[in-house]
Amino acid sequence: MNEADITQLWVYLSAKPLTGLTITLVAYAIGFWLYQKSDRNPICNPVVIAIALIALLLKVTGTPYATYFEGAQFVHFLLGPATVALAVPLFRQTETLKRALPVIAFGVLFGSLVASASTVILAWALGASPETLASLAPKSVTTPVAMGIAENIGGVPALTAVCVIATGIVGATLGPMVMNMVRLKDWRARGFAMGVASHGIGTARAFQVNETAGAFSGLAMGLNTLATALTIPFLWHWIFG
Amino acid sequence: MIAAFALILVCQLFGEVVSELFDLPVPGPVIGLVLLFVGLLIKRYPPKVLTDAADNLLMHFSLLFVPAGVGVVTQIDRLKGDWLPIAAALIVSTLLTMVLTAFLMSKLLPKAKPGETLEDGQ
Structure with a gap:
Protein backbone atom coordinates (compact mmCIF):
# COMPACT_ATOMS: atom_id res chain seq x y z
CA MET A 1 0.00 0.00 0.00
CA LEU A 78 -24.87 11.52 26.80
CA LEU A 79 -23.90 14.62 28.83
CA GLY A 80 -27.58 15.65 28.85
CA PRO A 81 -29.00 12.37 30.23
CA ALA A 82 -26.02 12.14 32.63
CA THR A 83 -26.94 15.56 34.03
CA VAL A 84 -30.51 14.36 34.61
CA ALA A 85 -29.09 11.18 36.21
CA LEU A 86 -27.33 13.34 38.84
CA ALA A 87 -30.73 13.34 40.56
CA VAL A 88 -29.99 9.79 41.78
CA PRO A 89 -26.76 10.47 43.76
CA LEU A 90 -28.41 13.68 44.96
CA PHE A 91 -31.40 11.67 46.18
CA ARG A 92 -29.07 9.34 48.13
CA GLN A 93 -27.94 12.40 50.10
CA THR A 94 -31.50 13.33 51.11
CA GLU A 95 -30.78 12.51 54.77
CA THR A 96 -27.68 14.72 54.86
CA LEU A 97 -29.63 17.40 53.03
CA LYS A 98 -32.48 17.32 55.55
CA ARG A 99 -30.11 17.51 58.52
CA ALA A 100 -28.26 20.60 57.35
CA LEU A 101 -30.36 22.13 54.58
CA PRO A 102 -29.90 25.84 55.44
CA VAL A 103 -26.12 25.45 55.81
CA ILE A 104 -25.82 23.46 52.58
CA ALA A 105 -28.01 25.85 50.61
CA PHE A 106 -26.02 28.83 51.91
CA GLY A 107 -22.71 27.11 51.13
CA VAL A 108 -23.75 26.32 47.56
CA LEU A 109 -25.01 29.84 46.86
CA PHE A 110 -21.86 31.30 48.40
CA GLY A 111 -19.56 29.03 46.36
CA SER A 112 -21.49 29.60 43.16
CA LEU A 113 -21.29 33.39 43.50
CA VAL A 114 -17.63 33.42 44.54
CA ALA A 115 -16.76 31.18 41.58
CA SER A 116 -18.40 33.33 38.92
CA ALA A 117 -17.78 36.75 40.48
CA SER A 118 -14.07 36.14 41.12
CA THR A 119 -13.67 34.72 37.62
CA VAL A 120 -15.36 37.62 35.87
CA ILE A 121 -13.67 40.33 37.98
CA LEU A 122 -10.21 38.84 37.61
CA ALA A 123 -10.51 38.21 33.86
CA TRP A 124 -11.99 41.67 33.33
CA ALA A 125 -9.17 43.33 35.28
CA LEU A 126 -6.66 41.51 33.09
CA GLY A 127 -8.36 42.76 29.92
CA ALA A 128 -10.41 39.81 28.63
CA SER A 129 -12.88 40.50 25.81
CA PRO A 130 -16.63 40.54 26.65
CA GLU A 131 -17.22 37.19 24.89
CA THR A 132 -14.39 35.62 26.87
CA LEU A 133 -15.90 36.98 30.13
CA ALA A 134 -19.30 35.52 29.31
CA SER A 135 -17.67 32.22 28.32
CA LEU A 136 -15.72 32.04 31.60
CA ALA A 137 -18.52 33.03 34.01
CA PRO A 138 -20.19 29.57 34.33
CA LYS A 139 -16.88 27.62 34.39
CA SER A 140 -17.53 25.83 37.71
CA VAL A 141 -20.59 23.85 36.60
CA THR A 142 -20.78 20.72 34.52
CA THR A 143 -20.18 21.14 30.74
CA PRO A 144 -23.66 20.93 29.17
CA VAL A 145 -25.13 23.32 31.72
CA ALA A 146 -22.19 25.72 31.49
CA MET A 147 -22.44 25.71 27.68
CA GLY A 148 -26.16 26.47 27.90
CA ILE A 149 -25.57 29.34 30.32
CA ALA A 150 -22.72 30.76 28.21
CA GLU A 151 -24.90 30.72 25.11
CA ASN A 152 -27.64 32.56 26.98
CA ILE A 153 -25.36 35.36 28.22
CA GLY A 154 -23.42 35.90 24.97
CA GLY A 155 -20.40 33.65 25.43
CA VAL A 156 -18.80 31.11 23.09
CA PRO A 157 -19.98 27.60 24.13
CA ALA A 158 -16.88 25.88 22.66
CA LEU A 159 -14.58 28.13 24.72
CA THR A 160 -16.74 27.49 27.79
CA ALA A 161 -16.37 23.74 27.34
CA VAL A 162 -12.60 24.07 27.31
CA CYS A 163 -12.61 26.35 30.39
CA VAL A 164 -14.97 24.06 32.30
CA ILE A 165 -12.72 21.08 31.72
CA ALA A 166 -9.59 23.06 32.63
CA THR A 167 -11.36 24.21 35.82
CA GLY A 168 -12.16 20.61 36.72
CA ILE A 169 -8.57 19.58 36.20
CA VAL A 170 -7.12 22.51 38.18
CA GLY A 171 -9.50 21.71 41.04
CA ALA A 172 -8.82 17.98 40.98
CA THR A 173 -5.04 18.27 40.80
CA LEU A 174 -4.16 21.42 42.77
CA GLY A 175 -7.23 21.64 45.03
CA PRO A 176 -6.33 18.90 47.55
CA MET A 177 -2.75 20.21 47.78
CA VAL A 178 -3.93 23.76 48.52
CA MET A 179 -6.46 22.54 51.10
CA ASN A 180 -3.70 20.55 52.80
CA MET A 181 -1.54 23.66 52.85
CA VAL A 182 -4.19 25.69 54.66
CA ARG A 183 -4.86 22.70 56.95
CA LEU A 184 -8.51 22.06 56.08
CA LYS A 185 -9.18 18.60 57.48
CA ASP A 186 -12.93 18.11 57.44
CA TRP A 187 -13.65 15.60 54.62
CA ARG A 188 -17.20 16.89 54.31
CA ALA A 189 -16.06 20.49 53.80
CA ARG A 190 -13.24 19.42 51.47
CA GLY A 191 -15.53 17.32 49.29
CA PHE A 192 -18.23 19.96 49.25
CA ALA A 193 -15.74 22.60 48.13
CA MET A 194 -14.38 20.35 45.36
CA GLY A 195 -17.87 19.74 44.00
CA VAL A 196 -18.75 23.44 44.02
CA ALA A 197 -15.48 24.64 42.49
CA SER A 198 -14.70 21.85 40.03
CA HIS A 199 -17.91 19.91 39.21
CA GLY A 200 -17.75 16.30 37.94
CA ILE A 201 -14.00 16.07 37.50
CA GLY A 202 -13.48 17.29 41.08
CA THR A 203 -16.14 14.90 42.33
CA ALA A 204 -14.55 11.93 40.56
CA ARG A 205 -11.31 12.82 42.34
CA ALA A 206 -13.00 13.33 45.72
CA PHE A 207 -14.58 9.86 45.53
CA GLN A 208 -11.15 8.31 44.96
CA VAL A 209 -9.71 9.97 48.03
CA ASN A 210 -12.50 9.50 50.57
CA GLU A 211 -16.08 8.18 50.51
CA THR A 212 -17.47 10.99 52.68
CA ALA A 213 -15.68 13.61 50.60
CA GLY A 214 -17.11 12.05 47.44
CA ALA A 215 -20.67 12.03 48.72
CA PHE A 216 -20.49 15.69 49.76
CA SER A 217 -18.80 16.58 46.50
CA GLY A 218 -21.58 14.95 44.46
CA LEU A 219 -24.20 16.71 46.53
CA ALA A 220 -22.50 20.09 46.13
CA MET A 221 -21.97 19.57 42.39
CA GLY A 222 -25.65 18.75 41.81
CA LEU A 223 -26.90 21.66 43.87
CA ASN A 224 -24.35 24.05 42.36
CA THR A 225 -25.54 23.08 38.89
CA LEU A 226 -28.99 24.22 39.96
CA ALA A 227 -27.84 27.32 41.84
CA THR A 228 -25.65 28.57 39.01
CA ALA A 229 -28.18 27.82 36.26
CA LEU A 230 -30.87 29.60 38.27
CA THR A 231 -28.83 32.68 39.28
CA ILE A 232 -26.09 33.55 36.77
CA PRO A 233 -28.26 34.24 33.69
CA PHE A 234 -30.60 36.48 35.69
CA LEU A 235 -27.75 38.31 37.47
CA TRP A 236 -25.85 38.71 34.21
CA HIS A 237 -28.78 40.25 32.34
CA TRP A 238 -29.56 42.43 35.35
CA ILE A 239 -25.99 43.77 35.75
CA PHE A 240 -24.96 44.05 32.11
CA GLY A 241 -28.38 44.78 30.66
CA MET B 1 -32.85 -0.92 31.73
CA ILE B 2 -34.54 0.41 28.60
CA ALA B 3 -37.45 1.75 30.68
CA ALA B 4 -35.05 3.45 33.09
CA PHE B 5 -33.14 5.03 30.24
CA ALA B 6 -36.38 6.12 28.62
CA LEU B 7 -37.49 7.73 31.88
CA ILE B 8 -34.24 9.73 32.07
CA LEU B 9 -34.69 10.86 28.45
CA VAL B 10 -38.34 11.78 29.09
CA CYS B 11 -37.23 13.98 32.01
CA GLN B 12 -34.65 15.66 29.79
CA LEU B 13 -37.11 16.13 26.94
CA PHE B 14 -39.64 17.63 29.33
CA GLY B 15 -36.91 19.99 30.58
CA GLU B 16 -35.95 21.03 27.04
CA VAL B 17 -39.60 21.67 26.14
CA VAL B 18 -40.26 23.74 29.28
CA SER B 19 -37.02 25.70 28.83
CA GLU B 20 -37.87 26.46 25.18
CA LEU B 21 -41.57 27.13 25.74
CA PHE B 22 -41.10 29.64 28.55
CA ASP B 23 -37.84 30.97 27.11
CA LEU B 24 -36.02 30.15 30.37
CA PRO B 25 -32.28 30.73 30.70
CA VAL B 26 -32.05 27.42 32.63
CA PRO B 27 -30.79 24.55 30.43
CA GLY B 28 -33.23 21.67 29.78
CA PRO B 29 -31.18 18.93 31.50
CA VAL B 30 -31.22 20.94 34.75
CA ILE B 31 -35.02 21.11 34.70
CA GLY B 32 -34.98 17.37 33.95
CA LEU B 33 -32.73 16.83 36.99
CA VAL B 34 -35.17 18.69 39.23
CA LEU B 35 -38.11 16.74 37.81
CA LEU B 36 -36.41 13.38 38.41
CA PHE B 37 -35.30 14.44 41.91
CA VAL B 38 -38.84 15.47 42.85
CA GLY B 39 -40.11 12.17 41.41
CA LEU B 40 -37.61 10.25 43.56
CA LEU B 41 -38.65 12.19 46.68
CA ILE B 42 -42.29 11.29 46.05
CA LYS B 43 -41.54 7.64 45.25
CA ARG B 44 -39.12 7.29 48.22
CA TYR B 45 -37.76 3.89 47.08
CA PRO B 46 -36.50 4.24 43.50
CA PRO B 47 -36.44 1.01 41.43
CA LYS B 48 -33.01 -0.58 41.20
CA VAL B 49 -33.04 -0.49 37.39
CA LEU B 50 -33.26 3.30 37.54
CA THR B 51 -30.44 3.75 40.03
CA ASP B 52 -28.32 1.23 38.07
CA ALA B 53 -28.93 3.12 34.81
CA ALA B 54 -27.99 6.42 36.48
CA ASP B 55 -24.88 4.92 38.09
CA ASN B 56 -23.78 3.46 34.75
CA LEU B 57 -24.21 6.81 33.03
CA LEU B 58 -22.22 8.56 35.74
CA MET B 59 -19.49 5.92 36.20
CA HIS B 60 -17.39 7.36 33.41
CA PHE B 61 -18.80 10.86 33.60
CA SER B 62 -15.44 12.37 32.69
CA LEU B 63 -15.33 10.45 29.35
CA LEU B 64 -18.37 12.46 28.24
CA PHE B 65 -16.31 15.68 28.48
CA VAL B 66 -13.76 14.55 25.90
CA PRO B 67 -15.52 15.54 22.62
CA ALA B 68 -16.27 19.07 23.87
CA GLY B 69 -12.73 19.34 25.24
CA VAL B 70 -11.21 18.50 21.88
CA GLY B 71 -13.02 21.67 20.74
CA VAL B 72 -9.94 23.45 22.13
CA VAL B 73 -8.48 23.06 18.62
CA THR B 74 -11.11 25.51 17.29
CA GLN B 75 -10.36 28.08 20.01
CA ILE B 76 -6.58 28.42 19.63
CA ASP B 77 -6.74 32.02 18.33
CA ARG B 78 -9.02 33.21 21.12
CA LEU B 79 -6.91 31.41 23.71
CA LYS B 80 -3.77 33.07 22.32
CA GLY B 81 -5.39 36.52 22.55
CA ASP B 82 -6.82 36.15 26.06
CA TRP B 83 -4.49 33.54 27.55
CA LEU B 84 -3.47 35.53 30.63
CA PRO B 85 -6.98 36.44 31.91
CA ILE B 86 -8.20 32.91 31.12
CA ALA B 87 -5.33 31.14 32.86
CA ALA B 88 -5.46 33.48 35.87
CA ALA B 89 -9.23 33.15 36.21
CA LEU B 90 -9.11 29.37 35.90
CA ILE B 91 -6.37 28.81 38.47
CA VAL B 92 -6.85 31.64 40.99
CA SER B 93 -10.63 31.70 41.00
CA THR B 94 -11.02 27.91 41.18
CA LEU B 95 -8.64 27.57 44.12
CA LEU B 96 -10.05 30.67 45.85
CA THR B 97 -13.60 29.32 45.52
CA MET B 98 -12.52 25.96 46.86
CA VAL B 99 -10.63 27.26 49.90
CA LEU B 100 -13.29 29.83 50.86
CA THR B 101 -16.14 27.33 50.46
CA ALA B 102 -14.27 24.66 52.43
CA PHE B 103 -13.54 27.14 55.22
CA LEU B 104 -17.14 28.28 55.38
CA MET B 105 -18.47 24.72 55.46
CA SER B 106 -15.96 23.52 58.07
CA LYS B 107 -17.24 26.32 60.34
CA LEU B 108 -20.97 25.88 59.62
CA LEU B 109 -21.48 22.11 59.38
CA PRO B 110 -22.32 20.20 62.57
CA LYS B 111 -19.23 18.91 64.37
CA ALA B 112 -17.47 16.16 62.40
CA LYS B 113 -17.85 12.56 63.58
CA PRO B 114 -14.75 10.34 63.91
CA GLY B 115 -13.58 9.30 60.44
CA GLU B 116 -14.94 12.44 58.83
CA THR B 117 -11.69 14.35 59.19
CA LEU B 118 -8.27 13.87 57.65
CA GLU B 119 -5.85 12.36 60.18
CA ASP B 120 -2.25 13.55 60.24
CA GLY B 121 0.05 11.33 58.26
CA GLN B 122 -2.78 9.98 56.11
Whole structure:
Protein backbone atom coordinates (compact mmCIF):
# COMPACT_ATOMS: atom_id res chain seq x y z
CA MET A 1 0.00 0.00 0.00
CA ASN A 2 1.57 3.33 -0.99
CA GLU A 3 1.10 6.72 0.60
CA ALA A 4 -1.69 7.79 -1.77
CA ASP A 5 -3.67 4.69 -0.81
CA ILE A 6 -3.24 5.42 2.88
CA THR A 7 -4.34 9.03 2.41
CA GLN A 8 -7.36 7.84 0.45
CA LEU A 9 -8.21 5.30 3.14
CA TRP A 10 -7.98 7.99 5.84
CA VAL A 11 -10.20 10.35 3.82
CA TYR A 12 -12.75 7.54 3.57
CA LEU A 13 -12.51 6.54 7.23
CA SER A 14 -12.48 10.06 8.67
CA ALA A 15 -15.82 10.74 7.01
CA LYS A 16 -17.41 7.87 8.96
CA PRO A 17 -18.96 8.69 12.36
CA LEU A 18 -17.58 5.35 13.58
CA THR A 19 -14.04 6.72 13.37
CA GLY A 20 -14.60 9.75 15.63
CA LEU A 21 -16.47 7.60 18.13
CA THR A 22 -13.81 4.89 18.16
CA ILE A 23 -10.98 7.41 18.50
CA THR A 24 -12.73 9.01 21.50
CA LEU A 25 -13.15 5.71 23.35
CA VAL A 26 -9.67 4.42 22.51
CA ALA A 27 -8.00 7.70 23.55
CA TYR A 28 -9.92 7.70 26.84
CA ALA A 29 -9.07 4.04 27.45
CA ILE A 30 -5.37 4.89 26.94
CA GLY A 31 -5.73 7.87 29.28
CA PHE A 32 -7.42 5.75 31.94
CA TRP A 33 -4.79 3.03 31.61
CA LEU A 34 -1.96 5.56 32.05
CA TYR A 35 -3.80 7.06 35.03
CA GLN A 36 -3.97 3.65 36.71
CA LYS A 37 -0.34 2.87 35.79
CA SER A 38 0.70 6.14 37.46
CA ASP A 39 -0.91 4.92 40.70
CA ARG A 40 -3.85 7.27 40.15
CA ASN A 41 -1.69 10.38 40.12
CA PRO A 42 -4.09 13.31 39.50
CA ILE A 43 -1.56 14.88 37.12
CA CYS A 44 -2.21 11.94 34.72
CA ASN A 45 -5.85 12.99 34.21
CA PRO A 46 -7.51 10.64 31.68
CA VAL A 47 -9.57 13.49 30.18
CA VAL A 48 -6.47 15.61 29.53
CA ILE A 49 -4.58 12.68 28.04
CA ALA A 50 -7.52 11.79 25.77
CA ILE A 51 -7.99 15.39 24.60
CA ALA A 52 -4.27 15.82 23.93
CA LEU A 53 -4.05 12.55 21.96
CA ILE A 54 -7.10 13.37 19.81
CA ALA A 55 -6.07 17.00 19.22
CA LEU A 56 -2.64 15.75 18.11
CA LEU A 57 -4.20 13.17 15.79
CA LEU A 58 -6.49 15.78 14.20
CA LYS A 59 -3.53 18.12 13.73
CA VAL A 60 -1.26 15.45 12.18
CA THR A 61 -3.95 14.19 9.79
CA GLY A 62 -5.33 17.67 9.06
CA THR A 63 -8.84 16.54 10.02
CA PRO A 64 -11.28 19.36 10.90
CA TYR A 65 -12.93 19.29 14.33
CA ALA A 66 -16.39 19.19 12.71
CA THR A 67 -15.51 15.91 10.98
CA TYR A 68 -14.31 14.38 14.24
CA PHE A 69 -17.42 15.61 16.05
CA GLU A 70 -19.68 13.79 13.56
CA GLY A 71 -18.74 10.63 15.44
CA ALA A 72 -17.89 12.04 18.86
CA GLN A 73 -21.34 13.63 19.18
CA PHE A 74 -22.73 10.27 20.29
CA VAL A 75 -20.58 10.46 23.41
CA HIS A 76 -21.21 14.19 23.79
CA PHE A 77 -24.97 13.62 23.61
CA LEU A 78 -24.87 11.52 26.80
CA LEU A 79 -23.90 14.62 28.83
CA GLY A 80 -27.58 15.65 28.85
CA PRO A 81 -29.00 12.37 30.23
CA ALA A 82 -26.02 12.14 32.63
CA THR A 83 -26.94 15.56 34.03
CA VAL A 84 -30.51 14.36 34.61
CA ALA A 85 -29.09 11.18 36.21
CA LEU A 86 -27.33 13.34 38.84
CA ALA A 87 -30.73 13.34 40.56
CA VAL A 88 -29.99 9.79 41.78
CA PRO A 89 -26.76 10.47 43.76
CA LEU A 90 -28.41 13.68 44.96
CA PHE A 91 -31.40 11.67 46.18
CA ARG A 92 -29.07 9.34 48.13
CA GLN A 93 -27.94 12.40 50.10
CA THR A 94 -31.50 13.33 51.11
CA GLU A 95 -30.78 12.51 54.77
CA THR A 96 -27.68 14.72 54.86
CA LEU A 97 -29.63 17.40 53.03
CA LYS A 98 -32.48 17.32 55.55
CA ARG A 99 -30.11 17.51 58.52
CA ALA A 100 -28.26 20.60 57.35
CA LEU A 101 -30.36 22.13 54.58
CA PRO A 102 -29.90 25.84 55.44
CA VAL A 103 -26.12 25.45 55.81
CA ILE A 104 -25.82 23.46 52.58
CA ALA A 105 -28.01 25.85 50.61
CA PHE A 106 -26.02 28.83 51.91
CA GLY A 107 -22.71 27.11 51.13
CA VAL A 108 -23.75 26.32 47.56
CA LEU A 109 -25.01 29.84 46.86
CA PHE A 110 -21.86 31.30 48.40
CA GLY A 111 -19.56 29.03 46.36
CA SER A 112 -21.49 29.60 43.16
CA LEU A 113 -21.29 33.39 43.50
CA VAL A 114 -17.63 33.42 44.54
CA ALA A 115 -16.76 31.18 41.58
CA SER A 116 -18.40 33.33 38.92
CA ALA A 117 -17.78 36.75 40.48
CA SER A 118 -14.07 36.14 41.12
CA THR A 119 -13.67 34.72 37.62
CA VAL A 120 -15.36 37.62 35.87
CA ILE A 121 -13.67 40.33 37.98
CA LEU A 122 -10.21 38.84 37.61
CA ALA A 123 -10.51 38.21 33.86
CA TRP A 124 -11.99 41.67 33.33
CA ALA A 125 -9.17 43.33 35.28
CA LEU A 126 -6.66 41.51 33.09
CA GLY A 127 -8.36 42.76 29.92
CA ALA A 128 -10.41 39.81 28.63
CA SER A 129 -12.88 40.50 25.81
CA PRO A 130 -16.63 40.54 26.65
CA GLU A 131 -17.22 37.19 24.89
CA THR A 132 -14.39 35.62 26.87
CA LEU A 133 -15.90 36.98 30.13
CA ALA A 134 -19.30 35.52 29.31
CA SER A 135 -17.67 32.22 28.32
CA LEU A 136 -15.72 32.04 31.60
CA ALA A 137 -18.52 33.03 34.01
CA PRO A 138 -20.19 29.57 34.33
CA LYS A 139 -16.88 27.62 34.39
CA SER A 140 -17.53 25.83 37.71
CA VAL A 141 -20.59 23.85 36.60
CA THR A 142 -20.78 20.72 34.52
CA THR A 143 -20.18 21.14 30.74
CA PRO A 144 -23.66 20.93 29.17
CA VAL A 145 -25.13 23.32 31.72
CA ALA A 146 -22.19 25.72 31.49
CA MET A 147 -22.44 25.71 27.68
CA GLY A 148 -26.16 26.47 27.90
CA ILE A 149 -25.57 29.34 30.32
CA ALA A 150 -22.72 30.76 28.21
CA GLU A 151 -24.90 30.72 25.11
CA ASN A 152 -27.64 32.56 26.98
CA ILE A 153 -25.36 35.36 28.22
CA GLY A 154 -23.42 35.90 24.97
CA GLY A 155 -20.40 33.65 25.43
CA VAL A 156 -18.80 31.11 23.09
CA PRO A 157 -19.98 27.60 24.13
CA ALA A 158 -16.88 25.88 22.66
CA LEU A 159 -14.58 28.13 24.72
CA THR A 160 -16.74 27.49 27.79
CA ALA A 161 -16.37 23.74 27.34
CA VAL A 162 -12.60 24.07 27.31
CA CYS A 163 -12.61 26.35 30.39
CA VAL A 164 -14.97 24.06 32.30
CA ILE A 165 -12.72 21.08 31.72
CA ALA A 166 -9.59 23.06 32.63
CA THR A 167 -11.36 24.21 35.82
CA GLY A 168 -12.16 20.61 36.72
CA ILE A 169 -8.57 19.58 36.20
CA VAL A 170 -7.12 22.51 38.18
CA GLY A 171 -9.50 21.71 41.04
CA ALA A 172 -8.82 17.98 40.98
CA THR A 173 -5.04 18.27 40.80
CA LEU A 174 -4.16 21.42 42.77
CA GLY A 175 -7.23 21.64 45.03
CA PRO A 176 -6.33 18.90 47.55
CA MET A 177 -2.75 20.21 47.78
CA VAL A 178 -3.93 23.76 48.52
CA MET A 179 -6.46 22.54 51.10
CA ASN A 180 -3.70 20.55 52.80
CA MET A 181 -1.54 23.66 52.85
CA VAL A 182 -4.19 25.69 54.66
CA ARG A 183 -4.86 22.70 56.95
CA LEU A 184 -8.51 22.06 56.08
CA LYS A 185 -9.18 18.60 57.48
CA ASP A 186 -12.93 18.11 57.44
CA TRP A 187 -13.65 15.60 54.62
CA ARG A 188 -17.20 16.89 54.31
CA ALA A 189 -16.06 20.49 53.80
CA ARG A 190 -13.24 19.42 51.47
CA GLY A 191 -15.53 17.32 49.29
CA PHE A 192 -18.23 19.96 49.25
CA ALA A 193 -15.74 22.60 48.13
CA MET A 194 -14.38 20.35 45.36
CA GLY A 195 -17.87 19.74 44.00
CA VAL A 196 -18.75 23.44 44.02
CA ALA A 197 -15.48 24.64 42.49
CA SER A 198 -14.70 21.85 40.03
CA HIS A 199 -17.91 19.91 39.21
CA GLY A 200 -17.75 16.30 37.94
CA ILE A 201 -14.00 16.07 37.50
CA GLY A 202 -13.48 17.29 41.08
CA THR A 203 -16.14 14.90 42.33
CA ALA A 204 -14.55 11.93 40.56
CA ARG A 205 -11.31 12.82 42.34
CA ALA A 206 -13.00 13.33 45.72
CA PHE A 207 -14.58 9.86 45.53
CA GLN A 208 -11.15 8.31 44.96
CA VAL A 209 -9.71 9.97 48.03
CA ASN A 210 -12.50 9.50 50.57
CA GLU A 211 -16.08 8.18 50.51
CA THR A 212 -17.47 10.99 52.68
CA ALA A 213 -15.68 13.61 50.60
CA GLY A 214 -17.11 12.05 47.44
CA ALA A 215 -20.67 12.03 48.72
CA PHE A 216 -20.49 15.69 49.76
CA SER A 217 -18.80 16.58 46.50
CA GLY A 218 -21.58 14.95 44.46
CA LEU A 219 -24.20 16.71 46.53
CA ALA A 220 -22.50 20.09 46.13
CA MET A 221 -21.97 19.57 42.39
CA GLY A 222 -25.65 18.75 41.81
CA LEU A 223 -26.90 21.66 43.87
CA ASN A 224 -24.35 24.05 42.36
CA THR A 225 -25.54 23.08 38.89
CA LEU A 226 -28.99 24.22 39.96
CA ALA A 227 -27.84 27.32 41.84
CA THR A 228 -25.65 28.57 39.01
CA ALA A 229 -28.18 27.82 36.26
CA LEU A 230 -30.87 29.60 38.27
CA THR A 231 -28.83 32.68 39.28
CA ILE A 232 -26.09 33.55 36.77
CA PRO A 233 -28.26 34.24 33.69
CA PHE A 234 -30.60 36.48 35.69
CA LEU A 235 -27.75 38.31 37.47
CA TRP A 236 -25.85 38.71 34.21
CA HIS A 237 -28.78 40.25 32.34
CA TRP A 238 -29.56 42.43 35.35
CA ILE A 239 -25.99 43.77 35.75
CA PHE A 240 -24.96 44.05 32.11
CA GLY A 241 -28.38 44.78 30.66
CA MET B 1 -32.85 -0.92 31.73
CA ILE B 2 -34.54 0.41 28.60
CA ALA B 3 -37.45 1.75 30.68
CA ALA B 4 -35.05 3.45 33.09
CA PHE B 5 -33.14 5.03 30.24
CA ALA B 6 -36.38 6.12 28.62
CA LEU B 7 -37.49 7.73 31.88
CA ILE B 8 -34.24 9.73 32.07
CA LEU B 9 -34.69 10.86 28.45
CA VAL B 10 -38.34 11.78 29.09
CA CYS B 11 -37.23 13.98 32.01
CA GLN B 12 -34.65 15.66 29.79
CA LEU B 13 -37.11 16.13 26.94
CA PHE B 14 -39.64 17.63 29.33
CA GLY B 15 -36.91 19.99 30.58
CA GLU B 16 -35.95 21.03 27.04
CA VAL B 17 -39.60 21.67 26.14
CA VAL B 18 -40.26 23.74 29.28
CA SER B 19 -37.02 25.70 28.83
CA GLU B 20 -37.87 26.46 25.18
CA LEU B 21 -41.57 27.13 25.74
CA PHE B 22 -41.10 29.64 28.55
CA ASP B 23 -37.84 30.97 27.11
CA LEU B 24 -36.02 30.15 30.37
CA PRO B 25 -32.28 30.73 30.70
CA VAL B 26 -32.05 27.42 32.63
CA PRO B 27 -30.79 24.55 30.43
CA GLY B 28 -33.23 21.67 29.78
CA PRO B 29 -31.18 18.93 31.50
CA VAL B 30 -31.22 20.94 34.75
CA ILE B 31 -35.02 21.11 34.70
CA GLY B 32 -34.98 17.37 33.95
CA LEU B 33 -32.73 16.83 36.99
CA VAL B 34 -35.17 18.69 39.23
CA LEU B 35 -38.11 16.74 37.81
CA LEU B 36 -36.41 13.38 38.41
CA PHE B 37 -35.30 14.44 41.91
CA VAL B 38 -38.84 15.47 42.85
CA GLY B 39 -40.11 12.17 41.41
CA LEU B 40 -37.61 10.25 43.56
CA LEU B 41 -38.65 12.19 46.68
CA ILE B 42 -42.29 11.29 46.05
CA LYS B 43 -41.54 7.64 45.25
CA ARG B 44 -39.12 7.29 48.22
CA TYR B 45 -37.76 3.89 47.08
CA PRO B 46 -36.50 4.24 43.50
CA PRO B 47 -36.44 1.01 41.43
CA LYS B 48 -33.01 -0.58 41.20
CA VAL B 49 -33.04 -0.49 37.39
CA LEU B 50 -33.26 3.30 37.54
CA THR B 51 -30.44 3.75 40.03
CA ASP B 52 -28.32 1.23 38.07
CA ALA B 53 -28.93 3.12 34.81
CA ALA B 54 -27.99 6.42 36.48
CA ASP B 55 -24.88 4.92 38.09
CA ASN B 56 -23.78 3.46 34.75
CA LEU B 57 -24.21 6.81 33.03
CA LEU B 58 -22.22 8.56 35.74
CA MET B 59 -19.49 5.92 36.20
CA HIS B 60 -17.39 7.36 33.41
CA PHE B 61 -18.80 10.86 33.60
CA SER B 62 -15.44 12.37 32.69
CA LEU B 63 -15.33 10.45 29.35
CA LEU B 64 -18.37 12.46 28.24
CA PHE B 65 -16.31 15.68 28.48
CA VAL B 66 -13.76 14.55 25.90
CA PRO B 67 -15.52 15.54 22.62
CA ALA B 68 -16.27 19.07 23.87
CA GLY B 69 -12.73 19.34 25.24
CA VAL B 70 -11.21 18.50 21.88
CA GLY B 71 -13.02 21.67 20.74
CA VAL B 72 -9.94 23.45 22.13
CA VAL B 73 -8.48 23.06 18.62
CA THR B 74 -11.11 25.51 17.29
CA GLN B 75 -10.36 28.08 20.01
CA ILE B 76 -6.58 28.42 19.63
CA ASP B 77 -6.74 32.02 18.33
CA ARG B 78 -9.02 33.21 21.12
CA LEU B 79 -6.91 31.41 23.71
CA LYS B 80 -3.77 33.07 22.32
CA GLY B 81 -5.39 36.52 22.55
CA ASP B 82 -6.82 36.15 26.06
CA TRP B 83 -4.49 33.54 27.55
CA LEU B 84 -3.47 35.53 30.63
CA PRO B 85 -6.98 36.44 31.91
CA ILE B 86 -8.20 32.91 31.12
CA ALA B 87 -5.33 31.14 32.86
CA ALA B 88 -5.46 33.48 35.87
CA ALA B 89 -9.23 33.15 36.21
CA LEU B 90 -9.11 29.37 35.90
CA ILE B 91 -6.37 28.81 38.47
CA VAL B 92 -6.85 31.64 40.99
CA SER B 93 -10.63 31.70 41.00
CA THR B 94 -11.02 27.91 41.18
CA LEU B 95 -8.64 27.57 44.12
CA LEU B 96 -10.05 30.67 45.85
CA THR B 97 -13.60 29.32 45.52
CA MET B 98 -12.52 25.96 46.86
CA VAL B 99 -10.63 27.26 49.90
CA LEU B 100 -13.29 29.83 50.86
CA THR B 101 -16.14 27.33 50.46
CA ALA B 102 -14.27 24.66 52.43
CA PHE B 103 -13.54 27.14 55.22
CA LEU B 104 -17.14 28.28 55.38
CA MET B 105 -18.47 24.72 55.46
CA SER B 106 -15.96 23.52 58.07
CA LYS B 107 -17.24 26.32 60.34
CA LEU B 108 -20.97 25.88 59.62
CA LEU B 109 -21.48 22.11 59.38
CA PRO B 110 -22.32 20.20 62.57
CA LYS B 111 -19.23 18.91 64.37
CA ALA B 112 -17.47 16.16 62.40
CA LYS B 113 -17.85 12.56 63.58
CA PRO B 114 -14.75 10.34 63.91
CA GLY B 115 -13.58 9.30 60.44
CA GLU B 116 -14.94 12.44 58.83
CA THR B 117 -11.69 14.35 59.19
CA LEU B 118 -8.27 13.87 57.65
CA GLU B 119 -5.85 12.36 60.18
CA ASP B 120 -2.25 13.55 60.24
CA GLY B 121 0.05 11.33 58.26
CA GLN B 122 -2.78 9.98 56.11
